[in-house]
Amino acid sequence: MNEKESDPIVSCRDKDATRTKILNSASEEFAKFGYISAKTEAIAASTNVTKAMIYYYFGNKENLYIETIKHIFLEPLKNIEILDLDNKPPIEALELILNQMHAMISCKPTMSYIMMYEALQNGGKYYKQVGLFNFYHLISNIIQRGIDLGIFKDLDPKHTAVNIVGTCIYYFCSAENIKHLWDDNDLLAPDMLDRHKQSAFKLILNGLLI
Amino acid sequence: MNEKESDPIVSCRDKDATRTKILNSASEEFAKFGYISAKTEAIAASTNVTKAMIYYYFGNKENLYIETIKHIFLEPLKNIEILDLDNKPPIEALELILNQMHAMISCKPTMSYIMMYEALQNGGKYYKQVGLFNFYHLISNIIQRGIDLGIFKDLDPKHTAVNIVGTCIYYFCSAENIKHLWDDNDLLAPDMLDRHKQSAFKLILNGLLI
DNA sequence: GTCTATATAAAGATAGAC
DNA sequence: GTCTATCTTTATATAGAC
Numbered sequence: 059m060n061e062k063e064s065d066p067i068v069s070c071r072d073k074d075a076t077r078t079k080i081l082n083s084a085s086e087e088f089a090k091f092g093y094i095s096a097k098t099e100a101i102a103a104s105t106n107v108t109k110a111m112i113y114y115y116f117g118n119k120e121n122l123y124i125e126t127i128k129h130i131f132l133e134p135l136k137n138i139e140i141l142d143l144d145n146k147p148p149i150e151a152l153e154l155i156l157n158q159m160h161a162m163i164s165c166k167p168t169m170s171y172i173m174m175y176e177a178l179q180n181g182g183k184y185y186k187q188v189g190l191f192n193f194y195h196l197i198s199n200i201i202q203r204g205i206d207l208g209i210f211k212d213l214d215p216k217h218t219a220v221n222i223v224g225t226c227i228y229y230f231c232s233a234e235n236i237k238h239l240w241d242d243n244d245l246l247a248p249d250m251l252d253r254h255k256q257s258a259f260k261l262i263l264n265g266l267l268i
Numbered sequence: 269m270n271e272k273e274s275d276p277i278v279s280c281r282d283k284d285a286t287r288t289k290i291l292n293s294a295s296e297e298f299a300k301f302g303y304i305s306a307k308t309e310a311i312a313a314s315t316n317v318t319k320a321m322i323y324y325y326f327g328n329k330e331n332l333y334i335e336t337i338k339h340i341f342l343e344p345l346k347n348i349e350i351l352d353l354d355n356k357p358p359i360e361a362l363e364l365i366l367n368q369m370h371a372m373i374s375c376k377p378t379m380s381y382i383m384m385y386e387a388l389q390n391g392g393k394y395y396k397q398v399g400l401f402n403f404y405h406l407i408s409n410i411i412q413r414g415i416d417l418g419i420f421k422d423l424d425p426k427h428t429a430v431n432i433v434g435t436c437i438y439y440f441c442s443a444e445n446i447k448h449l450w451d452d453n454d455l456l457a458p459d460m461l462d463r464h465k466q467s468a469f470k471l472i473l474n475g476l477l478i
Numbered sequence: 479g480t481c482t483a484t485a486t487a488a489a490g491a492t493a494g495a496c
Numbered sequence: 497g498t499c500t501a502t503c504t505t506t507a508t509a510t511a512g513a514c
Contacts, residue, residue, distance in 0.1 A: 320482085
């Protein structure tokens with residue numbers, strides 16, 4: 059696999075550091091290829107450790123994957139809970155969660171890819187196990203409140219929540235397809251991310267507000 | 269792999285029929301697992317032929333994949349060209365292509381999955397090779413015309429085209445994640461598909477129209 | 479055109495030395 | 497805690513019989 063000829067491996071024998079380094083490499087690999095196609099060998103290589111280390115720390119590939127999901131998603135999801143959306147007016151709440159989601163995914167597109175792979179390859183099995191789905195509920199609750207207050211149009215809250223999340227995530231997941239179409243090749247460049255954000259937010263808010 | 273104990277294989281030795289049967293099985297397998305994780309063995313099994321047949325007809329896995337993409341997408345894309353969107357008023361054109369896309373994907377969700385996998389795993393390489401991307405252009409052209417006529421809001425046409433396609437496709441690709449959240453488990457049941465369609469169309473049209 | 483082997487390579491996982 | 501073998505399974509691909 060043409061591993062980078064990096065510095066001679068200085069074993070630092072720091073348990074937590076090695077574990078975290080493996081998880082970071084793993085999240086890149088799983089995001090690129092999905093659970094099935096990800097290779098423990100590749101994860102080891104980009105961590106500069108041997109494959110045996112993966113098994114020493116995580117037992118097997120499946121458990122590594124589960125720990126990787128927790129590693130990636132738990133903190134961002136806490137940041138959303140902190141927003142206390144249920145106690146904010148619908149429009150403000152919607153803008154808050156959209157901003158948070160956009161910032162979160164822009165900073166770590168890996169999250170989108172892994173979410174998508176989870177649905178496509180794994181039937182959402184591990185996603186369900188780790189319990190990461192509350193943010194769909196958060197959004198549909200906001201929509202329902204907006205409808206009840208008469209400030210949002212009467213759209214199906216659950217489906218619309220999915221459509222909104224889709225508008226935020228699809229751009230990232232399909233970036234590699236789209237780039238062949240556009241002159242601007244780097245869809246993750248700052249100005250492109252900003253244009254994506256503006257376009258998505260306008261479509262959603264215009265679509266919802268009466 | 270616990271292949272189904274099906275009828276004794278009656279070799280019909282019909283070249284075109286076998287080829288088509290393989291392509292159909294292949295599209296299911298590639299849609300489920302993506303190019304990398306799809307197994308020629310599994311495709312052969314569900315076609316009721318041996319693996320050797322795959323190689324006899326298609327040479328190798330990569331070529332089978334390319335032929336499968338053509339097999340799936342070429343006809344639906346022709347159906348979109350027939351619509352002659354460039355010569356229809358923007359609102360009508362938009363509704364036409366949305367309807368066509370929804371019908372197309374609902375009938376063959378495989379298309380969404382393979383599109384998504386193409387971007388995630390293959391960097392859109394094969395998608396580009398087969399040249400399947402004109403419908404993003406079709407939509408952004410419609411939006412641009414609507415803006416010029418003063419009937420659509422001033423949204424970035426390219427990004428908005430992506431968002432619109434996303435609204436149509438994301439639902440299918442993330443169905444396996446979402447189903448864990450909803451009481452209604454079958455997201456591909458007719459009434460659910462209809463609700464998805466209505467919600468998506470309303471959000472898009474409300475979002476675009478002035 | 480279809481099948482039954484079989485060659486070859488890759489990837490998950492483990493044993494045992496240091 | 498980390499590494500070097502090594503075992504085992506699985507998957508792409510081919511050879512050769514019918």
